[in-house]
Amino acid sequence: MTQKELHDQRLLKEAEAAILRMHTRRHFLKESAMGLGALAIGSLFGNCGLNSANTAKSASTSIAFDPAHPLLPKAPQFPGKAKSVIYLHMAGAPSQLELFDYKPELMKMNGQDCPPSLLAGKQFAFITGVPKMLGPQAKFAQHGESRAWISDNLPHLSTVADEISFLKAVSTDQFNHAPAQLLMHTGSARLGRPSMGSWVTYGLGTENQNLPGFVVLTSGGSFPDAGKSVWGSGFLPSVYQGVQCRSEGDPVLFIKDPDGMSRNLRKASIDAINAANQQEYEEYNDPEILSRISQYEMAYRMQITAPEVMNINDEPDYIHEMYGTKPGKACFANNVLLARKLVEKGVRYVQLFDWGWDAHGDNPNNSLNIGIVNKCRSIDKAITALLLDLKQRGLLEETLVVWGGEFGRTPMMENRNGIDAPYKGRDHHTEAFTIWMAGGGIKKGYSHGETDEIGYSSISGKVQAYDIQATILNQLGFNHEEFTYPFQGRPFRLTDVGGKVINEILA
Amino acid sequence: MLLSVADLIGRFHPILVHLPIGILLLACILNWLSGNEKYAGIKPAISLAILLGMIGAIFSCISGYFLSQSADYSEDLVWNHQWLGIITAIVSITWYYLYHNSASKPILKWSSVAIFILVTITGHLGGSLTHGEDYLTEMLSSPSKAGPVLAAMPNAPDAILYKDVINPIFEARCYSCHGANKQKGKLRLDSPAFIKRGGEDGEVVVAGKPEESELIKRLLLSLDAKKHMPPRNKSQLTEKEISLLHWWISTGMDVTKKIKEIDQPENIKPVLAALQKGTLDEKTIPVTDLPAETVKPADMAVIGQLQKAGIVVIPVARESNYLSVNFVSALSVNDSLFGLLASIKDQLAWLKMDGVPLSDAAISSLTSCTKQTRLQISNTSLNDAQLARFSKLLNLQSLNLVGTKITTKGLLQLKGLAHLKNVYVYKTGITSADWLVIKQNLKGVSIDSGNYSVPMLVGDTTLVKAPK
16 A cells, blocks of 8 residues: 555544544533533623624614625725725834934933933833933924925935924833734733734725735835734734735735646635535534635635735836836835835725834944935835825825834944944833824825924923824714724724824824 | 911801891791691790791801802992891891780781891892802893804904903803802903903913913813813803904903004914904805705615615715715626616716726716716716816716726816816826816816825935944
8 A cells, every 4th residue: 555545544533433432422412511501601691792782782883794795895984095004113113202203402412411300200112320411313304395304214205305294202101012013903911912914804894805904015124023913913814914925926825826726626625615604603502613714715815816916026226216126135125115016906994014113223233324314225215116106096085194113212322231332322212202194185295293402302292103093084984082992802903092183284 | 378268257148148038937937827726736946946047147147257258259249238138147047026016916926027128138149149140040041142252343453352252252152150140269351451450370371471370371271171271061262262362361361452563473464364254153164065955865776776786875975865985895786787877867976986997988987977976987088079068067076097997088078167176187189288278277276287206315225324
């Protein structure tokens, strides 16, 4: 007997044993006991379930979840300005003081000891003792009719300043990367909550059933510190989690049928799997099984559409030049171009992470005047091109573009373990940083919020992650306070118990 | 720190008052009932009830006096409440005296009626002192409080800032707790002198320094904060009202100057414009890219047929009957499908048909949908002759013609579309030479011809290197 025959025989035996197990007397008794117990429990808790009369009212305001078609497009609570979101997250937290928050007063204090009032009672990730103040490490100028301050690190973005609303006084309460990223994207610094993209696809579905509704693209050589939880679905059905794609080669790994497997055979195997799942569903009634069936079907459709949509190579040369892509390599610019293509094809939420912005200054690659300048160069042209390209295609009107990090950087130079960093660097800072938004019904050429004269604290127009989330949901047509999901006996929402729509930046 | 004994006794007043109220009323009831033979047995209790009520009344008077000395209450109300309370105590003493000196029945009966009336009125006045005068009737007249605080002021520059603007804001938002009738935290905001005096924790405003003014700080705290003012369940100040208060404090809290005589920083100008127009309350701009009138629901069978063909048809919002239609994942497109569009023409508001093959029949159906406000017909074979028929789409606000065959001539046919705001003509036959003609004919329309480029800078291809 050959190896293969042996293997086949073993499989056959396993299958037979499984069938027998399904129908043994012991199994019957066990299932009966469990089943009766479940019945009893069910009647006891009959009034707590999602289908009880108590929740009938809330059901009318909540999302109608159809497990067999979880991604079908749905209407928002009110007509939204934006249809899609492209969120550009600079993982590691870019320095607002070298990009958008111009502080000439800080330059005057350059090299002086940090005043004790800025240190008393504060916690930093690495700063110990008394650090030195560090002036802006870039030249600033005002740009556009809106006179927005943008540094010479972003010469291209400066030309489109009049499309953008800056939030200059964002604050957070997390000074480590992972929890801060989680807070920004899931509304909680701890694991377990659904990400914003999951909420949005849960609420709105997606217009193109041949593509995922929530796509994640990463660049910079590393994943965000919070790992895949920043695009996880938390307690929402798992079909809403972000689908991580690659901008080079196959967009989704193993999307091509292996050699020797025809399209028909693939279809037949998926039909067989779905039939088995359908049987399983009829037995257990778990809606997750229906979601799984729909995911298999979507995967099958995606095999045809995804390689076509996710291939940036068929874009004309002038578009590649505009974005500054690097064909054949994995890079941020390629991801940005891909994001535009996806949004054009009806993808609801595209989340980009670009790693490498953690400017501590302990080596040249993360120093403010070497590595970070290079990071800026790697995003500047692509982001500018994205805004202009969306605009000329008439898509910026309904695509909300968000750029930001998870926190800001200190006006002080980092002195890890009390020793000044060898290169120019700044520590993590929670009290003031800049995030900007454009398109999707956001005011053009506006700046909201101010920081003090050295950029340490927010003094007006202070906003937090919850406010940004509330604003994004508002632009998509949701009142963040009424957009909930019942879990563990209470309704949950993205903004937890906070959040206020930033009306000042709405067009 | 020693809390003075008088103050302490005063604080017991709100508890003590319930004794005479309850006991004296009980005494009255016992007295009336005892006239009936059936209840003759309760007679011995009447004397004790009057005695206890009387003692309660006396202690209430004493504690009440101390309380009136320590807190700020409206003087008129306090005067009435105080003297009625004292009279109640005296009448109850008299009643007790008469009862024990076996006065005639009618006298006793009238004494009890007097006590009943006195207790009721005094009690009500006391309630008004602590809860505010409108406490009882508030619920009956609540809706009138909503609505704009300040009516449109066409001659705003000549209005007196304090009298005509600031004071009405205080009156609408603050008086109910910090006015003549009630002074929570011992704060009154109903005259400049009271505002400057502050409350029990000191000053609430610092002239010229709004950032240091407790009043502004409290207004700006988040709604969830315990110290936020006004309290969560009360009507809140709009942002523009807060900025007016901020401006008034930052310019020195003048009470006589007119608006035009006061320095106006840039940020207050739009607020003053809103004041003039009477739009201080407007928060969000309503969505305007839908037709104003309501519409009946579309035929579900038609929607079902469209959806079967892979076309996305969803309401623009949950409660709306207007529809958004997208051909992005259409399986196949034919004329009968466009015919279906015509049968939802009353509901079709937003349409996207990027890259869809167009026939003349399609254009006919498409242009019959006159409710459309947003139309994306990019990357199609649309030409000038077909575009001419779009002049029927009078509700159109946003039109995406990217990658079509239209030229300037075609575009100018849209001159009559009054609501048109955005037109996208990237990759069409429109050339920059025609720009002036287009601008002149389509005034107020933002036309985006695209063709943007992002120049290549030295920095785009080079890296900064670390010094050796």
